[in-house]
Structure formats: C-alpha cells, structure tokens
C-alpha cells in the first residue's frame with residue numbers, strides 16, 4: 001500500500017515535471033545561435049541641404065554586410081545613389097565635410113569596377129512619385145562591428161550620403177551621381193564590441 005502510493009506520487013511528480021517543461025517551451029522558442037555577435041541596429045537621421053529632416057535609415061548587421069532600411073520623404077522622385085562616406089560630419093549645403101567614399105582598402109569606385117568597389121559603395125534606390133521611399137539596400141562591404149577594418153564606426157564614425165542622381169557603379173570617384181542632397185552621421189551610441197564586464 002505504502003509502496004504503491006509512493007510509486008503513484010513519483011509518477012505524478014514526473015508527469016508534472018514533464019508537463020511543466022512542455023508548457024514552458026512555447027514561451028521560450030529555441031534560439032539559433034547567431035554566426036557572429038549581433039551588433040545593435042543603428043538609426044541614422046538624414047537631413048537635406050537646408051537642414052530639414054527627410055527621414056531615417058536603420059542599419060542592421062546581416063550575413064552579407066549591413067542592411068540599410070530607408071524610410072525617407074521629400075526627395076526628388078527617381079533613382080538615387082547612396083554611399084557610406086568616410087567622415088562623420090554632415091555640414092550643408094554641399095556635405096563636402098563627409099569626405100570621399102569610405103575606402104579602407106584603397107580601391108576604386110563602383111560595384112561594377114574591376115578595381116573596386118569602395119567599401120562604402122552599394123546599389124541605388126528609387127523614390128516614388130512623391131519623393132518618398134521605404135526600401136532596404138544592402139551595403140555588402142561594411143560592418144557594424146567596432147574594431148573591424150570595414151566598420152562604419154571607424155575613425156569616430158562615417159556618414160550616409162544620398163545623391164541627386166543614380167550611381168553608374170563604375171566611374172571614379174563617385175559614380176557620376178551628382179550633388180550630395182542629404183546626409184546623416186553614422187555613430188554608435190554605444191561601442192558594440194566592448195560591453196563592460198562587471
């Protein structure tokens with residue numbers, strides 16, 4: 001009798017444990033370990049030549065580079081070049097302060113250039129008839145990893161620059177993309193790779 005009760009209790013406990021574990025599962029979905037330490041997304045605020053806000057770009061680390069989610073307005077309708085420039089300084093109206101394209105490997109301009117591309121080069125994007133866009137462009141040769149040679153945080157940061165025209169993807173130094181019409185600095189609010197250990 002006593003032995004029987006004990007067995008029943010053990011069985012009940014075991015069942016209880018199993019059901020607890022099972023019910024806990026949906027709340028904690030199995031996470032796949034990321035291939036590299038995931039850097040925090042970075043939001044870049046862009047302004048036009050007059051200093052007016054034209055939206056944001058959210059940079060996220062992806063397997064093939066940095067994904068740049070654009071949410072922009074008040075641009076001219078059509079195709080525009082976008083690059084990472086080397087200096088985190090956006091002084092209007094010409095934004096020359098941002099310097100040339102981010103180019104840690106001393107290459108030439110353009111994704112279709114045999115001697116390129118600059119690390120800061122990436123595909124064009126297109127705005128709608130109202131001059132707005134919600135689209136994602138992937139910059140394949142930069143990273144959000146502080147300390148990496150291709151990190152957008154190199155040398156105190158870089159700048160995201162939008163041009164009046166499309167990039168031809170081959171002409172030095174900047175793909176014949178015309179004026180710099182908008183700019184936003186890329187600076188991390190934290191240093192992603194160096195989390196404090198206490």
Ligand SMILES: [Cu+2]
Nearest residue numbers: 082083161174
């Ligand atoms: Cu540019």
Ligand SMILES: [Zn+2]
Nearest residue numbers: 101109118121
């Ligand atoms: Zn370039």
